[in-house]
Amino acid sequence: xxxxxxxxxxxxxxxxxxxxxxxxxxxxxxxxxxxxxxxxxxxxxxxxxxxxxxxxxxxxxxxxxxxxxxxxxxxxxxxxxxxxxxxxxxxxxxxxxxxxxxxxxxxxxxxxxxxxxxxxxxxxxxxxxxxxxxxxxxxxxxxxxxxxxxxxxxxxxxxxxxxxxxxxxxxxxxxxxxx
Ligand code: HEM
Numbered sequence: 131x132x133x134x135x136x137x138x139x140x141x142x143x144x145x146x147x148x149x150x151x152x153x154x155x156x157x158x159x160x161x162x163x164x165x166x167x168x169x170x171x172x173x174x175x176x177x178x179x180x181x182x183x184x185x186x187x188x189x190x191x192x193x194x195x196x197x198x199x200x201x202x203x204x205x206x207x208x209x210x211x212x213x214x215x216x217x218x219x220x221x222x223x224x225x226x227x228x229x230x231x232x233x234x235x236x237x238x239x240x241x242x243x244x245x246x247x248x249x250x251x252x253x254x255x256x257x258x259x260x261x262x263x264x265x266x267x268x269x270x271x272x273x274x275x276x277x278x279x280x281x282x283x284x285x286x287x288x289x290x291x292x293x294x295x296x297x298x299x300x301x302x303x304x305x306x307x308x309x
Contacts, residue, residue: 133198133200133201133202135302135303135306136200136201136302136303137194139198141303141304143190143191144191144303146187147187147188147226150180150183150184151184153180154177155277155278157173157177158177158181158233158271161174161177175248178244178245178246179245181229181230181234182230182234182244182252184226184230185227185230187226188223191223192223203215203216204297204298204299204302206297206299211287214283214287215287218280221280222281225277225280229274231255232266232269233270234252234255235256235266236263236266236267236269236270238254238256239256239259239260239263240258240260240263241254241258241263
């Protein structure tokens with residue numbers, strides 16, 4: 131049977147991802163400018179820990195999508211909207227996986243051990259090298275900027291469907307209403 135909206139699991143993971151990304155992304159952009167010390171270190175520990183959670187969430191979302199499927203593109207979309215939203219979703223998934231992996235590899239090369247919520251450490255993803263770490267941090271930053279730019283289009287598009295077109299696109303990702 132064809133799906134008309136996303137599965138409960140997909141919706142749940144989408145909104146948890148959104149909540150975390152709105153914390154982790156701005157944090158990444160300001161952490162470097164904070165004065166060195168306890169607050170900055172705590173910020174880095176939380177940024178790395180929640181970044182790792184975002185990586186797991188992205189993997190879980192792709193698995194859930196495979197298992198429960200996803201609705202086809204909304205029937206009322208123009209050909210341009212269909213292509214733009216499919217490309218945005220694919221790129222978002224790609225960067226949601228790539229950005230934390232680049233951060234993990236860059237931090238390993240720095241070298242700093244990544245502790246996840248002070249519970250366990252991640253194994254290094256890259257050999258120790260200052261030059262490599264610099265390149266990987268630049269790529270991590272570029273990838274994060276890519277997510278931010280895609281989200282401007284993604285959220286703008288979602289709001290346009292909700293507030294101007296007033297069609298059913300947004301409902302496909304909102305919690306199911308009891309009838
Ligand atoms: C206020 C914030 C957000 C709103 C209103 C929103 C809205 C939506 C809506 C309505 C859809 C379904 C589109 C359709 O039916 O074709 C969707 C899908 C999606 N959203 Fe969001 N979103 C938000 C934040 C985010 C964030 C922060 C991310 C990731 C960083 C994200 C990633 C995705 C992805 C990858 C899909 C495609 C899901 C799939 O087909 O598996 N969204 N979003």
